[in-house]
Amino acid sequence: MYRITESRRLTPEAVLLKIEAPRIARKRKAGQFVIIRVDETGERFPLTIVDSDPSTGTITLVVQEVGTSTKKLGRRRTGESILDLTGPLGHPTGVKKWGRVACVAGGIGVAEVLPVIKAIRGAGNIALAIIGARTQDLIILEDEMREAASELYITTDDGSYGRRGLVTDVLCDLINNGSIPDRVFAIGPVPMMRAVTALTRPYNIPTIVSLNALMVDGTGMCGCCRVSVGGETKFTCVDGPDFDAHQVDFEELVQRQKIYLPQEKESLQRYEGF
Amino acid sequence: MQIPRQHMAEQEPSERIRNFNEVPFGYTPEQAKKEAERCLQCKNAPCRDGCPVEVDIPAFIELIKKGDFSGAARKLKETNSLPAICGRVCPQEDQCEKVCVLGKKGEPVAIGTLERFAADWELKHHPGSPSPSSSRGARVAVIGAGPAGLTCAADLARMGYRVTIFEALHQPGGVLTYGIPEFRLPKEIVKREVENVRKMGVELKEDQVVGCTISPEELFRDGFRAIFIGTGAGLPRFMKIPGENLNGVYSANEYLTRVNLMKAYLFPQYDTPVIRGKKVFVIGGGNVAMDSARTALRLGAKEVRIIYRRTRKEAPARREEIHHAEEEGVVFKFLTLPVRYRGDEKGWITGMECLKMKLGEPDESGRRRPIPIEGSEFSIECDLVVVAIGNDPNPLLPRAVPGLKMGRKGTIEIDPATGQTSMKGIFAGGDIATGAATVIEAMGAGKAAARGINIYLKLSG
Numbered sequence: 001m002y003r004i005t006e007s008r009r010l011t012p013e014a015v016l017l018k019i020e021a022p023r024i025a026r027k028r029k030a031g032q033f034v035i036i037r038v039d040e041t042g043e044r045f046p047l048t049i050v051d052s053d054p055s056t057g058t059i060t061l062v063v064q065e066v067g068t069s070t071k072k073l074g075r076r077r078t079g080e081s082i083l084d085l086t087g088p089l090g091h092p093t094g095v096k097k098w099g100r101v102a103c104v105a106g107g108i109g110v111a112e113v114l115p116v117i118k119a120i121r122g123a124g125n126i127a128l129a130i131i132g133a134r135t136q137d138l139i140i141l142e143d144e145m146r147e148a149a150s151e152l153y154i155t156t157d158d159g160s161y162g163r164r165g166l167v168t169d170v171l172c173d174l175i176n177n178g179s180i181p182d183r184v185f186a187i188g189p190v191p192m193m194r195a196v197t198a199l200t201r202p203y204n205i206p207t208i209v210s211l212n213a214l215m216v217d218g219t220g221m222c223g224c225c226r227v228s229v230g231g232e233t234k235f236t237c238v239d240g241p242d243f244d245a246h247q248v249d250f251e252e253l254v255q256r257q258k259i260y261l262p263q264e265k266e267s268l269q270r271y272e273g274f
Numbered sequence: 275m276q277i278p279r280q281h282m283a284e285q286e287p288s289e290r291i292r293n294f295n296e297v298p299f300g301y302t303p304e305q306a307k308k309e310a311e312r313c314l315q316c317k318n319a320p321c322r323d324g325c326p327v328e329v330d331i332p333a334f335i336e337l338i339k340k341g342d343f344s345g346a347a348r349k350l351k352e353t354n355s356l357p358a359i360c361g362r363v364c365p366q367e368d369q370c371e372k373v374c375v376l377g378k379k380g381e382p383v384a385i386g387t388l389e390r391f392a393a394d395w396e397l398k399h400h401p402g403s404p405s406p407s408s409s410r411g412a413r414v415a416v417i418g419a420g421p422a423g424l425t426c427a428a429d430l431a432r433m434g435y436r437v438t439i440f441e442a443l444h445q446p447g448g449v450l451t452y453g454i455p456e457f458r459l460p461k462e463i464v465k466r467e468v469e470n471v472r473k474m475g476v477e478l479k480e481d482q483v484v485g486c487t488i489s490p491e492e493l494f495r496d497g498f499r500a501i502f503i504g505t506g507a508g509l510p511r512f513m514k515i516p517g518e519n520l521n522g523v524y525s526a527n528e529y530l531t532r533v534n535l536m537k538a539y540l541f542p543q544y545d546t547p548v549i550r551g552k553k554v555f556v557i558g559g560g561n562v563a564m565d566s567a568r569t570a571l572r573l574g575a576k577e578v579r580i581i582y583r584r585t586r587k588e589a590p591a592r593r594e595e596i597h598h599a600e601e602e603g604v605v606f607k608f609l610t611l612p613v614r615y616r617g618d619e620k621g622w623i624t625g626m627e628c629l630k631m632k633l634g635e636p637d638e639s640g641r642r643r644p645i646p647i648e649g650s651e652f653s654i655e656c657d658l659v660v661v662a663i664g665n666d667p668n669p670l671l672p673r674a675v676p677g678l679k680m681g682r683k684g685t686i687e688i689d690p691a692t693g694q695t696s697m698k699g700i701f702a703g704g705d706i707a708t709g710a711a712t713v714i715e716a717m718g719a720g721k722a723a724a725r726g727i728n729i730y731l732k733l734s735g
């Protein structure tokens with residue numbers, strides 16, 4: 001059992017949780033994730049470790065409630081527990097001194113990119129954060145972002161906050177203005193990562209994406225999380241989750257994310273009591 | 275009058291393919307006593323040498339004959355920490371029963387079934403039996419709660435060591451829990467056998483991926499004096515043919531893990547889904563392929579075929595498993611090799627192309643090598659494929675211990691007599707050292723390593 005020391009709603013769709021896991025709190029590095037199982041009938045599913053506090057022995061997760069598992073977790077209150085928590089899994093994000101690095105994130109990817117930005121800044125880079133959401137209410141961790149990044153750009157699809165448009169519009173402008181970043185990180189929904197990849201490809205800007213393949217064990221045992229990178233099959237959980245964006249077969253990733261759509265719907269309807 | 279070998283009653287095939295309950299029911303006490311009477315109580319007892327964990331076979335059988343079932347179970351437990359499991363999944367025909375004297379002329383004593391009977395009796399009637407040893411010995415860390423790790427831990431606890439098992443998954447048992455299906459090895463049995471190991475004083479920590487959560491170095495620093503690595507062969511092999519990442523192509527590990535560990539057969543009561551194919555192909559000829567095929571039937575498949583590149587004779591699965599699969603309606607397509615999968619525009623599998631094979635000269639495994647017949651390509655339709663062509667040792671832990679001497683196939687090199695690896699204080703055994711093998715061999719290796727660790731700790735004071 002792993003105790004939740006804080007459960008705080010960030011937006012109508014996202015919840016921030018602090019959970020006791022002292023070992024993971026001490027060891028985790030940017031880009032790593034945990035596998036969670038909320039209760040006895042629950043799935044195993046991955047969440048990025050957004051932050052940790054070794055002194056209190058807690059890790060911070062931010063969960064977007066999209067289906068049964070994430071809703072179950074989002075509804076756990078402060079003081080309650082979850083059944084299983086394993087990690088830190090996956091390779092940490094590789095960080096060096098490159099110069100100017102653009103970190104592009106959409107939706108829940110904003111939480112996932114936060115530790116990466118901190119690591120990038122920590123290695124002496126300038127980190128430009130470009131974050132987006134559908135609308136103002138869904139923007140998360142703005143203060144944390146502002147503090148962590150060297151510069152922060154915000155977009156909303158409906159123009160309710162920051163610039164109207166997509167995160168890629170900002171990246172596009174940067175490139176067109178001649179201030180081409182030395183490296184790009186993109187974390188978020190596949191269409192967004194794909195669009196960023198298409199943008200940076202003609203300029204040969206090294207681009208790293210963090211892939212969100214479906215997972216079960218998270219230790220390389222099942223192959224559920226396989227993705228094609230540079231024509232080779234990789235296991236996201238042990239070979240990734242970060243990969244060279246220009247080598248990733250996004251089409252396959254999108255298809256594989258849809259394997260269980262009908263079952264996910266059935267499960268959610270049952271959980272919500274329809 | 276000679277007593278014939280007793281057979282367990284089983285669920286009817288037409289009935290059992292609609293549930294996940296265990297197929298054989300086990301002996302009745304009368305049957306068990308009758309079967310026990312067949313044993314000649316040989317003085318030299320060759321059967322004993324066929325058992326990697328050194329079960330005193332004539333002794334426990336004699337106790338069954340006398341009706342002292344608990345005594346028989348205790349006798350088993352002296353050397354075998356998981357008898358209810360071994361009685362079910364040991365390839366007895368290749369182990370103890372192979373060398374049973376009675377087998378020379380007729381049928382050997384049903385040692386495995388008797389073992390199962392005694393162990394089940396004890397679990398049912400005296401579930402709380404093993405007593406914790408209040409040990410003050412040195413601390414030993416065991417990595418992986420599969421049969422190798424559990425056996426090593428139990429034996430060390432018996433010797434008075436304080437043992438902690440670190441297990442990556444949320445449940446112990448290794449392949450016994452995530453791989454072998456409920457209808458062949460009920461998870462309740464695994465749970466109780468593991469519980470018995472716990473009751474011996476072994477501490478079990480789940481959700482601990484050694485190499486990620488904690489490193490072997492840290493284990494030593496935390497005061498563990500020796501480490502046993504029993505992390506198994508959990509890396510699924512793929513054929514690297516086009517279309518292998520299509521939706522509806524599973525590794526057997528994923529398919530079976532979803533169904534067994536995550537209980538996807540009870541979806542939506544359990545949250546983990548699994549695809550229920552109508553026309554399912556399973557690639558491979560081992561126990562894993564049989565388990566996958568029989569699972570597919572129980573998940574409602576109309577047609578299940580096993581595609582194997584050699585013939586029935588070379589198939590490594592237990593005869594009993596092939597027989598069970600056939601009884602249930604699994605169709606075997608021998609001498610067939612898939613070369614590519616086909617999919618639709620949404621990325622779902624629709625079928626595959628195969629080559630016909632013929633057998634050539636024997637290869638290094640001693641089995642005749644399959645050779646493709648040119649121009650024999652043909653295509654078949656299906657909506658689900660399970661790839662069960664084997665597993666390699668899981669590289670996660672070896673990667674975390676750079677100094678460890680590795681074999682060619684990703685196995686950890688050990689001295690089989692002691693389990694000693696190339697590094698001081700680190701021992702290993704089971705599938706991680708041999709490559710995918712059997713439950714009983716893994717247990718034998720765990721036992722050998724427990725002795726090796728004992729000697730090592732005695733010598734190093």
Ligand SMILES: Cc1cc2nc3c(=O)[nH]c(=O)nc-3n(C[C@H](O)[C@H](O)[C@H](O)COP(=O)(O)OP(=O)(O)OC[C@H]3O[C@@H](n4cnc5c(N)ncnc54)[C@H](O)[C@@H]3O)c2cc1C
Pocket residue numbers: 033043045046047048049062063064065066067068069070071108111112211212213214215241257258261264265268
């Ligand atoms: C390495 C990694 C890190 C992740 N980190 C986070 C995180 O920090 N915060 C967070 O909220 N989520 C994160 N995810 C995604 C998260 O694991 C999924 O959203 C979750 O498993 C969905 O489970 P569910 O039962 O709630 O929804 P489901 O019922 O399984 O799915 C509901 C909907 O979400 C989509 N979906 C399901 N799984 C994923 C996925 N892996 N990626 C994208 N869409 C998916 C489905 O296609 C469906 O449309 C991460 C995924 C990976 C692989």
Ligand SMILES: Cc1cc2nc3c(=O)[nH]c(=O)nc-3n(C[C@H](O)[C@H](O)[C@H](O)COP(=O)(O)OP(=O)(O)OC[C@H]3O[C@@H](n4cnc5c(N)ncnc54)[C@H](O)[C@@H]3O)c2cc1C
Pocket residue numbers: 363364365417418419420421422423440441442443446447448449450453454455482483484485504505506507508530561562565668670671703704705706710711712713714716
């Ligand atoms: C489907 C299937 C059916 C089979 N049927 C039979 C049969 O009928 N009879 C038979 O004799 N054999 C059978 N086998 C083979 C048998 O199960 C294995 O040989 C045996 O389980 C090996 O035991 P082990 O302890 O070495 O490894 P495993 O059983 O694989 O256990 C290893 C354990 O270590 C854990 N682990 C791995 N890495 C780490 C880490 N870094 N940190 C912590 N924990 C870790 C794993 O999660 C796992 O629990 C079958 C195998 C499969 C897959």
Ligand code: SF4
Pocket residue numbers: 324325326327328329331354360361364366369370371385386389714
């Ligand atoms: S443990 Fe296996 S090999 Fe040993 S006696 Fe029992 S069935 Fe035979």
Ligand code: SF4
Pocket residue numbers: 312313314315316319320321322331332373374375376383385
């Ligand atoms: S060899 Fe067969 S008959 Fe002889 S003791 Fe062993 S089990 Fe009994």
Ligand code: FES
Pocket residue numbers: 214215216217218219220221222223224225226235236237238
């Ligand atoms: S999640 Fe099972 S191998 Fe990656």
